[in-house]
Structures are given as C-alpha cells and as structure tokens.
Amino acid sequence: MSFKDLGRELSNWGRWGPDDQIGTLNLVEPRHVQAAAGEVRSGKVFQLSIPVGKDGPQSGIGGRLNPVHLMSMQPDDWEPHGLQVADDWIIMPLQSGTQWDALSHVAYDDKLYNGYPTDQVRTRAGARQLAVDAFTDRIAGRGVLLDIARLHGVDWLEGGTAITPADLEAAEVAQGVTVGEADFLLVRTGWRGRLLAHGRDDWMSTEPGLGIDCARWLRDRGVAAVGSDNWAIEVIPSETGETLPLHCILIRDMGMPLAEILDLDALSADCAGDGVWSFLFVAPPLHISNAVGSPVTPIAIK
Numbered sequence: 001m002s003f004k005d006l007g008r009e010l011s012n013w014g015r016w017g018p019d020d021q022i023g024t025l026n027l028v029e030p031r032h033v034q035a036a037a038g039e040v041r042s043g044k045v046f047q048l049s050i051p052v053g054k055d056g057p058q059s060g061i062g063g064r065l066n067p068v069h070l071m072s073m074q075p076d077d078w079e080p081h082g083l084q085v086a087d088d089w090i091i092m093p094l095q096s097g098t099q100w101d102a103l104s105h106v107a108y109d110d111k112l113y114n115g116y117p118t119d120q121v122r123t124r125a126g127a128r129q130l131a132v133d134a135f136t137d138r139i140a141g142r143g144v145l146l147d148i149a150r151l152h153g154v155d156w157l158e159g160g161t162a163i164t165p166a167d168l169e170a171a172e173v174a175q176g177v178t179v180g181e182a183d184f185l186l187v188r189t190g191w192r193g194r195l196l197a198h199g200r201d202d203w204m205s206t207e208p209g210l211g212i213d214c215a216r217w218l219r220d221r222g223v224a225a226v227g228s229d230n231w232a233i234e235v236i237p238s239e240t241g242e243t244l245p246l247h248c249i250l251i252r253d254m255g256m257p258l259a260e261i262l263d264l265d266a267l268s269a270d271c272a273g274d275g276v277w278s279f280l281f282v283a284p285p286l287h288i289s290n291a292v293g294s295p296v297t298p299i300a301i302k
C-alpha cells in the first residue's frame with residue numbers, strides 16, 4: 001500500500017469540521033487535562049528541550065542554521081550609579097532545535113491538512129491556515145514515554161531502524177504503561193545521545209524512528225500528538241524509499257502535530273528508576289502568528 005493510500009484510509013479531514021485548525025489535538029478534552037493533573041505525584045519537573053544556541057544539530061542544509069544569539073545591551077554600557085540593563089536577540093530558524101511542526105508544515109498533491117490548498121502558506125504572509133499559534137492553549141495533557149532504545153538494551157537504535165507497532169506494544173508491556181486516548185506520546189530512540197557522543201556531522205543523514213505502520217497504531221490509540229528525540233520522528237531512510245512519508249500521513253492526512261529533537265534522557269532515567277512512565281505534559285508553542293512551527297521547551301511533571 002502506498003503512503004497516499006494509507007493516508008486516505010487514516011484521514012481525519014472533515015472529522016472536526018471544515019474550518020478545523022488543530023487536528024488530533026481536538027481529542028484532548030478538559031476531562032483529559034483534569035485527569036492528567038492526577039499524574040503529578042512526586043512534583044519532579046523535567047524540561048525536554050535541547051539547548052537553544054550555536055551548538056545545535058543543524059549543518060545549514062535547507063537554510064536551517066543553528067540559533068545566533070546576540071547582545072544588544074550590556075550592563076556597563078550604562079551610567080554606573082543607576083539602573084544597568086542587559087538585553088539580547090536571537091535569530092533562528094524555527095525548525096532548528098526542539099520544535100513543534102504545525103499542520104501547515106508539510107503538504108502533498110498541493111493540499112494541506114483538511115484540504116486547505118497550499119497557497120494558504122506563502123513565503124511572505126506565512127501560514128494563513130493551520131499556523132502553529134492555533135495550538136497555544138491546546139498542548140497540555142497526559143504524556144507517556146515509550147523508551148524503545150531501553151527496550152532493546154542499547155544507548156541508541158542505529159540509523160535506519162524502523163520502530164514498529166510491536167516495539168511500541170513491547171515497550172508498553174516492559175514498562176507497565178498503556179498509551180490511551182488523547183495522550184501525548186513521546187518515543188525515545190536514543191538519537192539525542194548519538195548527537196552528544198558523535199556530533200552533528202552525520203546526525204541528520206539518517207535516523208532511527210517510527211515506521212510507517214505506526215500511523216495506524218497512533219490513530220487506533222487516539223494519540224493527540226507524538227514527539228521523539230530524533231529530528232523527524234520517522235525512520236530515515238524511509239521504508240518506502242519516499243521522503244518523509246510518515247510526515248505526510250501524520251501531519252497532512254491525520255492532522256497530528258509532531259514534536260522533534262526532544263531530550264528525553266533525564267526523564268527516561270527517572271522513569272526507569274521509579275517505574276512510572278506517565279506524567280503531566282505541557283508544551284505550548286510560542287504565540288507566533290502565521291508560523292509553520294515553533295521552538296518549544298516541553299515540560300513533564302511527575
């Protein structure tokens with residue numbers, strides 16, 4: 001089956017109305033957020049982003065540079081006996097580090113999620129539909145971490161390793177947790193550790209990640225959004241030989257936001273220690289108008 005056939009089968013177009021902007025985030029109702037608050041037991045807080053700065057993973061391909069941080073004021077520029085101020089700037093592609101992909105991030109056959117034409121995303125105006133700021137009050141709920149690297153007893157899965165639904169279910173059994181409706185699913189591959197150990201030179205030439213069969217699994221479970229510690233969620237090279245087929249199905253057909261380049265290592269270590277793999281997950285994007293993605297510092301609270 002081609003990815004387009006699978007995308008057609010799993011499509012959520014029209015499910016939440018013709019004007020829908022948030023796709024599978026519609027699955028998260030106030031009752032899910034309220035229940036997710038009950039996941040907070042120890043009060044431990046984990047931030048899940050990589051540092052925003054010049055040492056990020058980008059090598060410049062496609063104009064994606066690492067963030068440039070500049071100071072516009074330093075304290076001793078000021079008169080010494082009054083207020084002294086420091087200010088700064090950051091210049092960065094929104095896709096350079098830990099980020100949300102909005103539903104306007106990818107398309108095929110000239111159509112975005114819910115059937116919006118691709119002319120709704122322009123280089124000057126940005127995204128007129130499906131912009132990332134539609135999510136700002138919608139990314140809070142129950143998070144579940146499935147650690148596939150730990151399941152296989154490795155620091156990281158090798159590039160090109162496709163994670164299957166059987167892997168996801170084996171991790172559920174090994175960890176004693178079940179992914180349910182309206183959950184935010186985080187999948188650890190260990191690829192963040194690979195970046196720290198070997199640097200960025202070949203980090204984006206390949207990666208372990210979700211195989212295409214996981215699309216149906218995510219839909220059947222009613223997952224609200226998926227995140228991972230790799231750079232594109234899905235296995236590269238893809239199993240079909242096409243470029244990012246799972247992006248096409250998840251974002252464009254199913255309307256599922258993706259959280260990429262997460263740092264899941266400290267959270268995973270803690271979960272392995274106490275055997276608790278679910279938590280309150282809060283990760284709003286920046287409130288940027290017309291953007292197709294956003295940097296984010298996701299928070300998991302246990």
Ligand code: UVW
Pocket residue numbers: 095101105106231232233244260
């Ligand atoms: C692409 O490179 C298209 O996607 P992402 O930034 O989501 O990995």
